[in-house]
Amino acid sequence: MGVVDGPSGVSFGDRGLAYGDGMFETILVRDGTPMLWKYHVARLHDGGRRLGISLPSEKALHDAMAAACSQVQGDAVFKLIVTRGEGGRGYLPPSVAEPAWQCRAVPFDANTACWQGITARLCHLVLSDQPALAGIKHLSRLENVMARREWTDPRIAEGLLLDARGELVEGTCMNVAWCEQGQWFTPGLRHSGVAGTLRAALLDAGFLTISAIDTAGLSHSDAVVVFNSVQGVWPLERLMGSDGQLLAEWNDLALHRTFQHDAHPFLGYPSLIQ
Structure with a gap:
């Protein structure tokens, strides 16, 4: 080899x-x-x-x-x-x-400014279904490249990707989680997406539950975060549509901080809960 x-x-x-x-x-x-x-x-x-x-x-x-x-x-x-x-x-x-x-x-230095909160947008690109490849981090990442080319505005930190059913799958380079009534959920990734390692650790620890959600449901969630095993957890303050329209806003990031508190120790990063 x-x-x-x-x-x-x-x-x-x-x-x-x-x-x-x-x-x-x-x-x-x-x-x-x-x-x-x-x-x-x-x-x-x-x-x-x-x-x-x-x-x-x-x-x-x-x-x-x-x-x-x-x-x-x-x-x-x-x-x-x-x-x-x-x-x-x-x-x-x-x-x-x-x-x-x-x-x-x-x-490497983590983008700690994004730990405070970010703006994300929905992408036009729709992820294709391929269960045989779903979850693994294979080299054929053209969908992610095309999705990331959709914006150049530096104020937008991440783009969220849906599948053909209109269900949330992931970000262009991060997994996604949302909170409803104190419980955190993440997509199952049976048809597409990358099963991140921080996501796997949080699932094993019982901090996350598999579920499905569409754009409307996400907009009405109590909190939304994107995260990966390198950058840590970025709380969403705003979610924009692919047309630039504001879809949702989260002004109180207390719930987001609880997710960071659970996730960041897996990476040796500090919790932002005071």
């Missing part, structure tokens, strides 16, 4: 480059410790199983992470990309493939 540091080593024939035939993980590392490591490894192995791609051992992954992050002072983000490698005839993969993987760590 080949290991390359950086995009200069990607072969023209690599199936990850040609077809998005692979997976990736983006891991927050604090003081040399990878946050939510077991969840990242579990998701990577789930993706490998479903795509039929062999993976490095957990020790090899951890050693690569430690070596990359040793060159970075302070917090870091470690990114790992695994592809099926080269070979095959067109879309047909080779019967025996030698996966390729590369990794890199870069310094």
Whole structure:
């Protein structure tokens, strides 16, 4: 299994480059410790199983992470990309493939200003259904790219994505949760979306319950947050429609702070509850 540091080593024939035939993980590392490591490894192995791609051992992954992050002072983000490698005839993969993987760590500072509250918008793009890929962090992320291209206004921090049923799925790069009568919910991601590792930890801890919601329901929720395993939790202060119309506003962020209080310890981040 080949290991390359950086995009200069990607072969023209690599199936990850040609077809998005692979997976990736983006891991927050604090003081040399990878946050939510077991969840990242579990998701990577789930993706490998479903795509039929062999993976490095957990020790090899951890050693690569430690070596990359040793060159970075302070917090870091470690990114790992695994592809099926080269070979095959067109879309047909080779019967025996030698996966390729590369990794890199870069310094990182969380966008703590967004911990105070953000404006989000609904995206025009509708996520397609593909249960065979739902949940895993595969390399074919063109829907997310297209959705993120929909706005350039720096005052909008994230875009929310719906599926063809009109149900909320996720943000362009974050999971979503909403609060009703003191209980926090998140979409089930059976048809599309990425099952984030912080989401997995919160589900395991009993802080989240799987449910479904549409735009109207979301607008009337008591609180809404977007979150991921790198940036932490961003409370929504305003939700805009894809046409720029204000759909909802949350002036009291006390409920949002309780979600941050439960979620941020998984990342070593502070709670904002005073």
